[in-house]
Amino acid sequence: xxxxxxxxxxxxxxxxxxxxxxxxxxxxxxxxxxxxxxxxxxxxxxxxxxxxxxxxxxxxxxxxxxxxxxxxxxxxxxxxxxxxxxxxxxxxxxxxxxxxxxxxxxxxxxxxxxxxxxxxxxxxxxxxxxxxxxxxxxxxxxxxxxxxxxxxxxxxxxxxxxxxxxxxxxxxxxxxxxxxxxxxxxxxxxxxxxxxxxxxxxxxxx
Ligand SMILES: [Zn+2]
Numbered sequence: 001x002x003x004x005x006x007x008x009x010x011x012x013x014x015x016x017x018x019x020x021x022x023x024x025x026x027x028x029x030x031x032x033x034x035x036x037x038x039x040x041x042x043x044x045x046x047x048x049x050x051x052x053x054x055x056x057x058x059x060x061x062x063x064x065x066x067x068x069x070x071x072x073x074x075x076x077x078x079x080x081x082x083x084x085x086x087x088x089x090x091x092x093x094x095x096x097x098x099x100x101x102x103x104x105x106x107x108x109x110x111x112x113x114x115x116x117x118x119x120x121x122x123x124x125x126x127x128x129x130x131x132x133x134x135x136x137x138x139x140x141x142x143x144x145x146x147x148x149x150x151x152x153x154x155x156x157x158x159x160x161x162x163x164x165x166x167x168x169x170x171x172x173x174x175x176x177x178x179x180x181x182x183x184x185x186x187x188x189x190x191x192x193x194x195x196x197x198x199x200x201x202x203x204x205x206x
Pocket of ligand 1: 064
């Protein structure tokens with residue numbers, strides 16, 4: 001069994017003067033530049049793939065990086081909508097990233113009709129967008145080499161469409177006060193792909 005307490009001791013031992021100073025400075029308040037919405041998957045680490053330090057990313061995660069529509073009143077609603085509101089309206093982030101990834105178990109669960117009752121809440125959660133996402137797979141087969149990759153990428157685009165239903169996000173987009181990105185993290189190569197809204201392709205960031 002991994003001793004998580006020893007991991008904290010390792011963290012404390014690794015702190016250098018620069019990091020101590022950074023945390024001291026951050027104690028006065030946060031001013032993150034980006035709201036980062038990603039899957040909870042342990043292999044997707046927002047700070048690692050964006051080379052970010054504490055204080056840069058306001059992160060909100062759930063299985064399959066699902067964003068409720070503004071008008072939705074469902075189980076994912078309040079935790080996600082409150083984080084989005086706070087990041088955009090109070091912290092005034094400049095960017096919103098929705099980041100999906102390869103081998104996403106949540107997206108795989110969207111593609112099954114049988115429910116594993118032992119994890120029924122996972123199925124309730126992905127069920128919120130399942131029909132919407134799966135219905136768009138046929139028209140987007142060019143996005144990936146496998147059905148699972150297409151579902152994972154369509155899911156990112158679908159959640160961005162949901163973000164557009166937030167009046168304050170739409171307003172800031174129209175005024176050029178915020179940018180929205182759809183990303184796909186390919187785990188085996190650690191490559192990050194950015195969705196191009198004009199070509200409708202995911203392009204490697206390099
Ligand atoms: Zn995932």
